[in-house]
Amino acid sequence: MIASAANDSLAFRPGTLNAIVDALVEQGWYVGRAVLDDTLCRTLHQELTQMAAHDALEEAGIGRGQQHVLRKDIRGDAIRWLDRESEGQRRYLETMGALQQTLNQSLFLGLLEYEAHFAHYPVGAFYKRHLDSFKGRANRVISTVGYLNPDWPEGGGGEMVIYAADDPEREVARVIPQAGTFACFLSEEIPHEVLPTQLPRASIAGWFRRNASLGGVLDPAR
Numbered sequence: 001m002i003a004s005a006a007n008d009s010l011a012f013r014p015g016t017l018n019a020i021v022d023a024l025v026e027q028g029w030y031v032g033r034a035v036l037d038d039t040l041c042r043t044l045h046q047e048l049t050q051m052a053a054h055d056a057l058e059e060a061g062i063g064r065g066q067q068h069v070l071r072k073d074i075r076g077d078a079i080r081w082l083d084r085e086s087e088g089q090r091r092y093l094e095t096m097g098a099l100q101q102t103l104n105q106s107l108f109l110g111l112l113e114y115e116a117h118f119a120h121y122p123v124g125a126f127y128k129r130h131l132d133s134f135k136g137r138a139n140r141v142i143s144t145v146g147y148l149n150p151d152w153p154e155g156g157g158g159e160m161v162i163y164a165a166d167d168p169e170r171e172v173a174r175v176i177p178q179a180g181t182f183a184c185f186l187s188e189e190i191p192h193e194v195l196p197t198q199l200p201r202a203s204i205a206g207w208f209r210r211n212a213s214l215g216g217v218l219d220p221a222r
């Protein structure tokens with residue numbers, strides 16, 4: 001009873017959780033179009049647009065903790081971590097919670113945490129090819145991206161390019177950042193990049209983590 005009530009509020013189209021598991025097993029990445037609830041995408045897009053208009057975002061950098069630096073030549077987005085402050089955020093995070101549970105049950109990944117930030121790419125911004133996690137650090141295991149822009153036009157740029165795990169030069173998919181699209185991939189394996197965008201681009205990037213203990217120090221969440 002409770003489980004089915006919770007499932008009804010998930011923002012994924014039915015069948016999406018299974019499709020994600022199958023794609024991750026087969027190829028290490030998943031892209032689904034029109035799988036995230038329209039109304040939720042609209043709400044979250046409005047929330048992010050407001051934040052951008054009110055200077056409530058921080059410039060994104062690369063590297064964690066002490067190593068964190070701004071590098072506009074590598075990534076040009078501005079971000080804000082989700083904090084459950086709005087109904088939209090809570091629904092998105094609940095949906096990711098269901099995905100976490102499914103991944104743990106089906107693939108025994110032992111995912112313990114999920115962290116996610118809104119990302120706003122102004123016109124001209126990009127994110128050069130990268131991996132979201134480095135082998136052995138075992139922190140970020142699965143990456144997720146939910147796209148929020150309604151009606152992305154042809155020629156709008158801003159696609160996420162996914163490259164083959166065994167050949168970072170070989171493009172395997174190009175994802176249009178259209179509201180409703182959801183992408184998910186193995187953080188340590190799948191190189192990807194964001195091409196320069198021709199209009200303001202809105203998304204939520206998130207990561208399922210195992211807590212990595214490094215030399216006895218618990219890896220901080222951010």
Ligand SMILES: O=C(O)CCC(=O)C(=O)O
Nearest residue numbers: 127132145160194203205
């Ligand atoms: O927004 C996207 O399509 C991907 C963003 C990304 O790669 C990241 O934030 O690590």
Ligand SMILES: [Fe+2]
Nearest residue numbers: 130131132192
């Ligand atoms: Fe990334």
